[in-house]
Amino acid sequence: MLKNIERSNLRDVIAERLKGYIVNEDLRPGDRLPTETELATMFGVSRLSLREATKSLSFLGIVEAKPGRGLTVGSVDMDRVTEYLGFHPAMHSVTPEVLIQTRLVIELGVLPHVAERMAEDAEIHQRLEAINDQLRRTRTLQRWVELDIAFHRELILASGLSPLMAFSDLLAVFFRRFRESVKKAEWPEGIEAHQEIIDALGDGHADQAQRLLRAHIESHWLRLDLVTGADSNRANTTQSGATQSGATQSSATQSSATQSSATQSSATQSKQPSSPNSET
Amino acid sequence: MLKNIERSNLRDVIAERLKGYIVNEDLRPGDRLPTETELATMFGVSRLSLREATKSLSFLGIVEAKPGRGLTVGSVDMDRVTEYLGFHPAMHSVTPEVLIQTRLVIELGVLPHVAERMAEDAEIHQRLEAINDQLRRTRTLQRWVELDIAFHRELILASGLSPLMAFSDLLAVFFRRFRESVKKAEWPEGIEAHQEIIDALGDGHADQAQRLLRAHIESHWLRLDLVTGADSNRANTTQSGATQSGATQSSATQSSATQSSATQSSATQSKQPSSPNSET
DNA sequence: CTTCGTTAGTTTGTCTGATAAACATACCAG
DNA sequence: CTGGTATGTTTATCAGACAAACTAACGAAG
Helix, strand or coil: CCCCCCCCCHHHHHHHHHHHHHHHCCCCCCCECCCHHHHHHHHCCCHHHHHHHHHHHHHCCCEEEECCCEEEECCCCHHHHHHHHHCCCCCCCCCHHHHHHHHHHHHHHHHHHHHHHHHHCHHHHHHHHHHHHHHHCCCCHHHHHHHHHHHHHHHHHHHCCCHHHHHHHHHHHHHHHHHCCCCHHHHHHHHHHHHHHHHHHHCCCHHHHHHHHHHHHHHHHHHHHHHHCCCHHHHHCCCCCCCCCCCCCCCCCCCCCCCHHHHHHHHHCCCCCCCCCCCC | CCCCCCCCCHHHHHHHHHHHHHHHCCCCCCCECCCHHHHHHHHCCCHHHHHHHHHHHHHHCCEEEECCCEEEECCCCHHHHHCCHHHCHHHCCCCHHHHHHHHHHHHHHHHHHHHHHHHHCHHHHHHHHHHHHHHHCCCCHHHHHHHHHHHHHHHHHHHCCCHHHHHHHHHHHHHHHHHCCCCHHHHHHHHHHHHHHHHHHHCCCHHHHHHHHHHHHHHHHHHHHHHHCCCHHHHHHHCCCCCCCCCCCCCCCCCCCHHHHHHHCCCCCCCCCCCCCCCC
16 A cells, blocks of 8 residues: 655656656657656556656756657756746755855866867857956946856856856856845956956966966855855954865755744854865 | 747746746745645636646745645755756767766865865765775675765765765766776776775875876776777877876767867866865 | 643645647548 | 648646645643
8 A cells, every 4th residue: 555655755756767767768858758648657657647747847848748749858948947946035955155165166177178278269268258348348237147157157168068067057046146246346356357367268377267266256255245144254354264164964955944044044154265275 | 920939838827927926925935825726716727737837846946835734935955956957958969078077177176175074074084985895895896886986976975065966976877887897807996096085085185186086087088998999099099198188079079979089189288177276 | 721632624645537739640632 | 742631649738536644723631
């Protein structure tokens, strides 16, 4: 009678199995899946339960369904993710420190590749310059945020490590709110930082570009203290030594105490942006 | 006439309206929504159609549903999205070289964080040692692959950068086939490399651990030449040192055209991705 | 009066079955 | 051979029902 007490969410289990099916069969976007009834019998559930799973997946574009044609594999629609995740008031389960550190790992790690490819492809330099030029002529916050995201996105793209693009897009969603707190007076500062990074990359000085980009990204962290309204005075005492930033609870994804995360963040996070990678 | 692409998706329309409802009512995580039947009558659709919309939203964690309790606004869970990041457009048509370079960026970039946390949490060292010990006693290929993946997964986990965890799992799927080509005679080599990495991390020498891990991962690269077959003679002659690799073309190339990128990746890379922590 | 166990009510979870719409394919006519 | 039509397939949506799980109120015991 009782089969699976493991997870009450039958729908999620089905979605997981469906994902596994696509991976195992090595299906690529456009490939057709079995029909709903076939999948339902295959998984041993009713068609409605399976349908709810496919609908969840189709919401993000992972699978597409058309009447008469059936189910096909698609790609995740990051715009949709941005649309629905961006408006949401609170996203916990990942602290801002972890977010920044993650971004540092990706973007800093990418720079040597960018420098190398820049030496071979002059267009990369042009594209980065073009974005920064547009940034200079920008007046609205909305446009500024879009262009700033585009700049960092172009950085990843230029590295040729396309899998990291997926992550960059996702992080962009979560970083958007940080960027939206940037005051107009700080714009020139960011543009100048971008320019220095471009120049360093153009000269092949990947290590210098890394230092510059680290400082640029970590400026988000300083802004964060202002946003959360925490004690920013302690943030001024830079490099005191406390270093347990970075990661706390990793996968605590329960939703029991939700609104406590807001207050919790301001209380616990008063450490430095700089992480283990302490140069100089 | 067709004004737009037919938005016959009733489900998306309902999801949109539900999102608007949350925004208008200024609901925050934990707040309760009307019941499914109420929302259904409110929107003028059947309960099942509305249910599909709520399920789509609950897939992202925007709303949560519990029997007897009703619908509540949930907290967005990043892990929920990263789990399905493998369906990102950028993840398609990725060459094995790019995959290895991507992995290098992530795993090398993570090591400084691991070293730091290892100094505070002795359990990390124990867990890594435990996996390696199990690796030594392994006899079957299946088990060896699982443990090898577990080791690298533990490295990411130990860094505390949980967003990267999903990515590691993702890459593990792709790398599984490479690892399965590992000959039994090469096992001790890999185990020894793991041990050296653990020791270096334990001593706080993140930079040394990075060099070791780079060599360890790039051994996959060598195996790759055997796997892809092709003209491995050219690959052998061009880069005997094998510590080079370099970013290749970004996308648009299928895995079939591997050889061109192999030759292109000349010995230009003498820099280290993720060298921010060169304290020497 | 407080506290704990029980019971009734509410709400989602899942199922069965059916009809309509949209698409794909095969068939037939010119 | 071509083009339109007829038919079949598959998803989209609906209706109603029962089970499971959680909430809350109520009553009994200390």
